[in-house]
Amino acid sequence: MISGTPGSGKTTLARLFQYRTVKTLLNHIDLASYRDVAAALADCGMLRDGVPATLTCRIPLTGEYRDFWEFPYPEEIRTRLLESMLQARACLAWVQNLRAAGHSSQDVTIVARSDAEAAALSIGVDSIDNLYEKARRVELAIYEISAALLPPAIDRLPTVVKAPYRPFDVIEKFEVDLGDFVSELRPLVVFDDAHELHVAQFDCLKSWLVRRELRVGRWIMTRLDALSPEQVLYGVPSRALEDLMRVQTKRDITEIRFQSNQKRSVDRKRFQKMARDMSNRYISMMPAFDQRGIAELASILANDSPKLPSGQIASLRDLVRRDCMRFGISEHRREQIKQLVSNYVKGTTDRDVGEDVQIAMERILLHRYANRVRPGDLFSNNREDIEPNKPLKCDSGVAHGAQIHLMHKFRRPYYWGMSTLCDSGSNNAELFLQIAERLVEQAEIKIVRNRTVSLSSREQHQLLRGRGTEILKSWSFPECENVRTLIKLISSHCLNETLKDNAPLGAGANAYGILQSEFDELPQKHERLAQVLQFGIAYNAIQLAPNHKTKRKLWCLVELGGASILHYGLPFYRGGFIEGSVGELSDVLARRGA
Amino acid sequence: MRWINCPSHQGENVKDLLREHFEDSDRRVLLLGGAGFDPRAPFFPLELHKLLGNRLRALLLKEERPETTPDLISRADTIRAALTSELKDLVVVPIDILSPDLSVVGGRSAVTRVDQELSSGWTDIVIDVSALSSGISFPIIRCVLEWADQNPQHRQMHVVLAENSIVDSSVSAMPLDKSKEIYGFKGKYGLESTSESARLWLPQLAFDQRDALNRIYDEIRPHDVCPILPFPSRDPRAGDRLLEHFTDEILNTWQVAPRNVIFAAEGNPLDLYRTVLRIDDERTVVFQEAGGSQLLLTPTGSKALALGAVMAAIERDLPVRYVESIAYRVDWDLIEQAPESEVNLLHLWLAGEPYSSGRGANTG
Structure with missing residues (x-):
């Protein structure tokens, strides 16, 4: 069972694994990019000696199946109708895959369980044409029930529907005569979008598919919102799955989460690599870029650090001068602080530490100094000798804080460069593509107008912020209004903290911290909030970082997603958070009328 | 084409048609319509009540959605109170459009309920789609059409609409x-x-x-x-x-x-x-x-x-x-400024006498 957020790649994998797709890939194996994919398929067992090992089909469990749960029949009948329909559709899909791959009926033999002759004949196992025809009749009969305005009474259900139909119990494998040899294909069905089912249906589906009698391979793919709040928020297995795992051996069920449990720095690096690779593949397929010889997205994103115009630099210097006067900071102390900044600049690999950033860094350190001396001391006669109660340090946090301050005070570009673009995706491929799309569009327009393709840091910044706002406004998933309300509250707190003159959190905050012990009780004590958070996580609007250790306490961080960060002008650096409580979040929902 | 000569009427002709058609004291009418916040909801129920009095039964469906705001609830209550005070035989039935897991179930529920009302006791069924969403009105129309087709000479089916483009543009749907x-x-x-x-x-x-x-x-x-x-x-x-x-x-x-x-x-x-x-x-x-x-x-x-x-x-x-929509947001200021002349009436006679007797159908 595979679960993940939208855009995590579940459906892409399901589509890739389909037999017809794999065959198409093998027929064009001379293409360099296809060879990599074929190697990956071989590694995971989908290919064996250069031929497919499975006959895989994908069955999306769209809303139609959910309607079965509303039929006016006992649960047993509704479940049986669902199982029959899924098996019929799987048989149809397998045969369609075989035909699309160019195999004729004569080439394919269906191998059934040796002790199920009668059942085998009833499903049409003697040829794929008969299998197909039988499946088609079952599908049509059940479809007509679901399409009727008023479903027929139980005693009027068609015979073809009432009779047992269990291909999954019967079919062992498909044998395909390839001329030189006979390829054995284990049938595999991937049930995608299982979150569309009713919770009870979902559990019945899992109970059915986990049975050992079934010969075919079967996967279920689902989004996180199909799981309970506990499962989403804590990553625990479902109760039904737990029950099943107690009676089955663990090897019968494998649960895979498309959320990594690795260190976040590892995840980030891996995602950046994947995002760059993915974006380069897209760019290379676009004629406008291909004609200009552009093969990498990074190459159209200018890396030159932005600079404030001289007028604004003068304003910034003036701010610093006034702060010095306000705090009574001596010239000697100020020079020391400048030296700290200068030493940092010499040693850092960060390229965005121009004159404007250095002045802003100096300002942050001045404020930190002012906070670290006793107020009375600043105005004493011995000002030059006052040491702060904690030595000043100039590090990357100060630099990043300076950069973000300059964005808000002077509208200096902050979001630019490939690394920032990758971070905006919040480790989600779909979100990354949605955001990157705007930059690519703009670059394409420039090409068409015969201008320099490169997007300046200012252009990138404006496009990214605009895109973040658009994505935020376009959310239309369940509870999206409440998720927006929570995000607005969290962002407001984060922004207040981030824009403090002394940049206490360095780069700033982009998360809301709740004590882990308090968070653990959330689904029981604040059901409504748990549900809202569940949907926020399921749709990539927010992420959770549990068991984050700070100040000798364990916190669960509710982190903002990339689109929100862009919209509200917050940093991408992870770890900075505002201390909050479950109560505050619940209250804001209650005020909204949730 | 079944409805190539469908009798259809607009504007004041709709009122004239209804008056003329329902003059016959043998007509017993079931009105199916909406009973929510939409200001168009009371128009046809009150109009038909004036014409029919006791010969009218109104079954109005109140579409319930999970994220309905208090202003819509209050407006719906006001409309319901106004209708209840006038119509003698009125039933307002709440219909959940979405199940708790946000699956669309309204159409099925509406048809199940409407089916219970269909009987040979009615000579005419009027479906007022003015205040019904398409997820509800469409299945009802189909359901009633099947009822009417069982006995076309004695069962009439009408669809009426009080259209108002300003109301339409004031209501924003929040989609699933x-x-x-x-x-x-x-x-x-x-x-x-x-x-x-x-x-x-x-x-x-x-x-x-x-x-x-x-x-x-x-x-x-x-x-x-x-x-x-x-x-x-x-x-x-x-x-x-x-x-x-x-x-x-x-x-x-x-x-x-x-x-x-x-x-x-x-x-x-x-x-x-x-x-x-x-x-x-x-x-x-x-x-x-x-x-x-x-x-x-x-x-x-x-x-x-x-x-x-x-x-x-x-x-x-x-x-x-x-x-389907999970909720609606309404700009009431815009609606309240809309003149009454913006309302455009429409009537379609979809089943019954015009199709069974072979007489020429008038469109006006």
């Missing part, structure tokens, strides 16, 4: 995150036998439906798209503005060929009805040997045009795809 077929309008979509068909999508464009329409497009992936624009219409530039609003979709995402735009008269559902059937006829011939053709309809925006779509969908068993 998935589309599906309207209940009872699956039209063989998704079946193996239609999997190879050439799919043509006919979306009716509406300003606040961009996300919903894009969602439907992503999910059905049609081979071609023919958007429907209202022309002629009360606002002569409505079509131009819709084209402008959907420029990106039309030119890029949906790749609509320049000639593939359908102009349908806004106030005359029969225009769209005939156009859809003509397209279906022509495509059936063209794609006969190539897997067949399948038209998919998406009626958003003008309810009058939507009636044309539902008639075509019923006649040819076409799938109708839409995105």
Whole structure:
């Protein structure tokens, strides 16, 4: 069972694994990019000696199946109708895959369980044409029930529907005569979008598919919102799955989460690599870029650090001068602080530490100094000798804080460069593509107008912020209004903290911290909030970082997603958070009328 | 075409027709309509009550959605109180549009409830779609049509609409995150036998439906798209503005060929009805040997045009795809400033005497 957020790649994998797709890939194996994919398929067992090992089909469990749960029949009948329909559709899909791959009926033999002759004949196992025809009749009969305005009474259900139909119990494998040899294909069905089912249906589906009698391979793919709040928020297995795992051996069920449990720095690096690779593949397929010889997205994103115009630099210097006067900071102390900044600049690999950033860094350190001396001391006669109660340090946090301050005070570009673009995706491929799309569009327009393709840091910044706002406004998933309300509250707190003159959190905050012990009780004590958070996580609007250790306490961080960060002008650096409580979040929902 | 000569009336002619038709004291009428916040909800119930008195029973459906705001609830309560004080035989039935897990169940519930009311005791059933969403009105129309067709000489079916473009533009729908077929309008979509068909999508464009329409497009992936624009219409530039609003979709995402735009008269559902059937006829011939053709309809925006779509969908068993709304937001200031003259009445006589007696049908 595979679960993940939208855009995590579940459906892409399901589509890739389909037999017809794999065959198409093998027929064009001379293409360099296809060879990599074929190697990956071989590694995971989908290919064996250069031929497919499975006959895989994908069955999306769209809303139609959910309607079965509303039929006016006992649960047993509704479940049986669902199982029959899924098996019929799987048989149809397998045969369609075989035909699309160019195999004729004569080439394919269906191998059934040796002790199920009668059942085998009833499903049409003697040829794929008969299998197909039988499946088609079952599908049509059940479809007509679901399409009727008023479903027929139980005693009027068609015979073809009432009779047992269990291909999954019967079919062992498909044998395909390839001329030189006979390829054995284990049938595999991937049930995608299982979150569309009713919770009870979902559990019945899992109970059915986990049975050992079934010969075919079967996967279920689902989004996180199909799981309970506990499962989403804590990553625990479902109760039904737990029950099943107690009676089955663990090897019968494998649960895979498309959320990594690795260190976040590892995840980030891996995602950046994947995002760059993915974006380069897209760019290379676009004629406008291909004609200009552009093969990498990074190459159209200018890396030159932005600079404030001289007028604004003068304003910034003036701010610093006034702060010095306000705090009574001596010239000697100020020079020391400048030296700290200068030493940092010499040693850092960060390229965005121009004159404007250095002045802003100096300002942050001045404020930190002012906070670290006793107020009375600043105005004493011995000002030059006052040491702060904690030595000043100039590090990357100060630099990043300076950069973000300059964005808000002077509208200096902050979001630019490939690394920032990758971070905006919040480790989600779909979100990354949605955001990157705007930059690519703009670059394409420039090409068409015969201008320099490169997007300046200012252009990138404006496009990214605009895109973040658009994505935020376009959310239309369940509870999206409440998720927006929570995000607005969290962002407001984060922004207040981030824009403090002394940049206490360095780069700033982009998360809301709740004590882990308090968070653990959330689904029981604040059901409504748990549900809202569940949907926020399921749709990539927010992420959770549990068991984050700070100040000798364990916190669960509710982190903002990339689109929100862009919209509200917050940093991408992870770890900075505002201390909050479950109560505050619940209250804001209650005020909204949730 | 079943409804090629469908009797249809507009404006004051609707009142005249109703007065004349219901003068007959033998007529016993069941009115099916909406009882929510929509200010158009009371118009026909009160109008028919004046004509029919005790011969009228009103079954009004109150669509319940999970994120309804207090202002809508309060307006719905006011309307209900006004109707209750006037109509003697009135039943207001709440219909949950969505189940707790946000699955669309309203259409099924509405049909189940309406079916309980259908009997041979009624001579006429009037469906007032003014304050009903398409997810509810379409299945009801189909259900009642099946009832009427069982005894066409003695069962009349009317559809009425009090259309108000200002009210329509004041109400914004908040869509769900998935589309599906309207209940009872699956039209063989998704079946193996239609999997190879050439799919043509006919979306009716509406300003606040961009996300919903894009969602439907992503999910059905049609081979071609023919958007429907209202022309002629009360606002002569409505079509131009819709084209402008959907420029990106039309030119890029949906790749609509320049000639593939359908102009349908806004106030005359029969225009769209005939156009859809003509397209279906022509495509059936063209794609006969190539897997067949399948038209998919998406009626958003003008309810009058939507009636044309539902008639075509019923006649040819076409799938109708839409995105249900999880809530509505209403600009009451705009509604309250709208003059009464903006209301446009429409009547369609969909089943009964005009089709069984062979007499010529009047359209006026």
